[in-house]
Amino acid sequence: MYMFIALEGSIELGLLYVLMALGVYISFRILDFPDLTVDGSFTTGAAVSAVMITHGYAPLLATLSGFLAGAVAGTITGLLHTKGKINNLLSGIVMMIALYSINLRIMGKPNTPLFGENTVFSVIPEDYFLVIVPVVIIILKLLVDAFLHTDIGFALRATGDNQRMIRSFGVNTDFTIILGIALSNGLVAMSGALVAQYQGFADISMGVGMIVIGLASVIIGEAIFGHKTVFRATLAVLLGAIVYRMVIALALQLNMNAEDLKLITALIVVAALILPKIQKSLGQKRKILERIREVNNKVENNGRDINA
Amino acid sequence: MLKINHVTKLFNANTVDEKLALSNVNLSLAPSDFVTVIGSNGAGKSTLMNVISGVLKPDDGNVIIDDVEVNKLHEYQRSQWIARVFQDPMAGTSPNMTIAENLSIAYLRGYKRTLNWGLNKKKKHFFKEQLERLGIGLENRLNAKVGLLSGGERQALSLLMATFTKPKILLLDEHTAALDPSRAELISNLTEKVVREFNLTTLMVTHNMAQAIQLGNRLIMMDKGQVIMDIPPSKKQGLTVEDLLHEFTAIKGEELNDDRVILG
Ligand SMILES: Nc1ncnc2c1ncn2[C@@H]1O[C@H](COP(=O)(O)OP(=O)(O)OP(=O)(O)O)[C@@H](O)[C@H]1O
Ligand SMILES: [Mg+2]
Numbered sequence: 001m002y003m004f005i006a007l008e009g010s011i012e013l014g015l016l017y018v019l020m021a022l023g024v025y026i027s028f029r030i031l032d033f034p035d036l037t038v039d040g041s042f043t044t045g046a047a048v049s050a051v052m053i054t055h056g057y058a059p060l061l062a063t064l065s066g067f068l069a070g071a072v073a074g075t076i077t078g079l080l081h082t083k084g085k086i087n088n089l090l091s092g093i094v095m096m097i098a099l100y101s102i103n104l105r106i107m108g109k110p111n112t113p114l115f116g117e118n119t120v121f122s123v124i125p126e127d128y129f130l131v132i133v134p135v136v137i138i139i140l141k142l143l144v145d146a147f148l149h150t151d152i153g154f155a156l157r158a159t160g161d162n163q164r165m166i167r168s169f170g171v172n173t174d175f176t177i178i179l180g181i182a183l184s185n186g187l188v189a190m191s192g193a194l195v196a197q198y199q200g201f202a203d204i205s206m207g208v209g210m211i212v213i214g215l216a217s218v219i220i221g222e223a224i225f226g227h228k229t230v231f232r233a234t235l236a237v238l239l240g241a242i243v244y245r246m247v248i249a250l251a252l253q254l255n256m257n258a259e260d261l262k263l264i265t266a267l268i269v270v271a272a273l274i275l276p277k278i279q280k281s282l283g284q285k286r287k288i289l290e291r292i293r294e295v296n297n298k299v300e301n302n303g304r305d306i307n308a
Numbered sequence: 309m310l311k312i313n314h315v316t317k318l319f320n321a322n323t324v325d326e327k328l329a330l331s332n333v334n335l336s337l338a339p340s341d342f343v344t345v346i347g348s349n350g351a352g353k354s355t356l357m358n359v360i361s362g363v364l365k366p367d368d369g370n371v372i373i374d375d376v377e378v379n380k381l382h383e384y385q386r387s388q389w390i391a392r393v394f395q396d397p398m399a400g401t402s403p404n405m406t407i408a409e410n411l412s413i414a415y416l417r418g419y420k421r422t423l424n425w426g427l428n429k430k431k432k433h434f435f436k437e438q439l440e441r442l443g444i445g446l447e448n449r450l451n452a453k454v455g456l457l458s459g460g461e462r463q464a465l466s467l468l469m470a471t472f473t474k475p476k477i478l479l480l481d482e483h484t485a486a487l488d489p490s491r492a493e494l495i496s497n498l499t500e501k502v503v504r505e506f507n508l509t510t511l512m513v514t515h516n517m518a519q520a521i522q523l524g525n526r527l528i529m530m531d532k533g534q535v536i537m538d539i540p541p542s543k544k545q546g547l548t549v550e551d552l553l554h555e556f557t558a559i560k561g562e563e564l565n566d567d568r569v570i571l572g
Binding site: 151154168171172 | 394401402419425
């Protein structure tokens with residue numbers, strides 16, 4: 001029973017992290033832009049929504065404002081990269097660090113509690129959480145899918161795929177990169193806003209390691225559920241985020257130290273990134289060895305004088 | 309249609325790597341001119357293409373399209389008039405998107421992109437028709453990812469994507485060079501067909517002398533950043549590879565020296 005409650009909790013939390021994982025999917029996979037802004041913008045979304053809620057704004061408005069704040073942060077990262085010509089990793093790191101101070105400014109202190117406040121979840125009867133939230137998340141996923149199938153969405157995908165090509169058809173890639181990174185961080189921040197409301201507080205360090213968790217979700221999802229089409233890939237990311245939370249819940253059940261979770265996540269990502277490469281190079285080596293054997297056989301069959 | 313006035317491009321000025329890639333180049337293309345461009349390695353052919361398309365800004369001189377000076381326009385802005393096919397078959401398409409999606413991107417050349425659906429029945433039908441003209445069966449693979457196509461298929465698709473919206477100017481930079489001979493011939497024939505059909509003003513770089521002679525109505529030769537030979541339509545008929553080599557020796561006082569020249 002206790003196990004079941006833990007799993008249920010992890011599914012609930014996983015659902016809220018889906019938007020973050022979708023954001024990481026857009027920057028990392030669609031745009032091929034490893035964007036570290038995420039660690040900061042997740043907290044930005046949480047901070048903005050928490051502060052607004054404590055000031056009496058409607059939770060939904062606070063959540064959407066979280067999205068906008070994240071989009072602004074992403075826009076600045078995009079500008080640093082495209083107009084400032086700063087390497088994409090570095091643009092994200094700089095923005096992540098800047099956001100730490102900005103998030104503190106937004107909250108005025110390292111932690112903003114939401115206990116007793118109205119949140120977006122207050123209106124959901126407890127028994128319906130796992131009905132209503134998944135429906136909302138799936139609608140948002142479908143919206144992302146739809147966007148990626150519009151003309152602008154096509155341009156965005158082609159930007160991540162082949163910038164030279166898409167420019168030669170009239171697309172300003174600076175614009176598509178900024179748009180994509182803004183959308184990505186908007187989703188990440190909205191996820192932060194939801195998590196803050198779910199757990200009852202926003203905390204300055206709640207975004208730490210978020211990019212790796214996002215990557216882990218994307219990679220786990222793609223590995224288990226495949227990613228042939230956009231629809232399939234975003235579905236995989238959605239499920240990946242939930243599976244990731246369940247894995248973490250299980251790890252905790254097995255008395256693993258909570259402090260080690262980030263290390264475990266990092267290891268999962270490293271393994272997921274390296275294993276396919278090792279497999280591939282092993283495969284290649286095998287092929288080369290086979291070929292060498294073939295060639296050697298031929299040499300032997302054609303007489304030994306070649307070696308003489 | 310296209311005018312290049314006193315264009316100079318100097319790479320790495322004032323360093324040991326200084327390179328005068330284009331030196332006071334003047335060139336003027338009339339509407340529906342199909343000009344083939346030959347010249348040894350490093351002659352400045354690709355640089356010229358890049359200056360026209362806006363990938364590179366000239367250090368001096370200007371580029372004029374239809375009487376409009378386009379010097380200040382970025383590559384993506386000039387693309388409303390200028391289409392390109394690159395040498396690398398990977399370069400002209402988006403590998404993780406489908407054939408139909410790629411065509412849809414190309415279809416909007418010169419138009420603003422909006423939140424309309426990238427594909428619909430009507431567009432797909434139109435793309436299918438267009439693909440049929442290539443005659444290599446791509447019309448049955450609309451939903452296949454372009455990354456799965458062979459180099460030749462991709463280059464045929466790139467050519468279609470570059471041309472089916474009838475751009476004013478078509479730039480081809482050794483677009484058959486990376487293909488095996490039979491595929492190169494196919495692309496070469498397709499090129500001639502679409503350029504003629506759509507009356508595209510075309511500039512085509514090639515290392516294949518026979519191809520340069522066979523295609524187009526005009527031929528220029530570049531060397532060391534300059535146009536050293538410009539054979540007008542009246543003289544291009546009946547031109548032979550030997551004529552070209554003789555002419556080169558006459559102008560430069562040396563033999564044409566290029567490992568990659570293919571005499572045909
Ligand atoms: N971005 C660059 N920076 C520095 N030098 C360059 C650059 N691009 C080209 N060059 C130099 O300018 C000269 C002209 O190059 P370009 O690529 O135009 O030659 P090309 O005629 O296309 O040759 P090829 O037949 O080999 O393609 C070459 O010497 C080249 O090394
Ligand atoms: Mg070249």
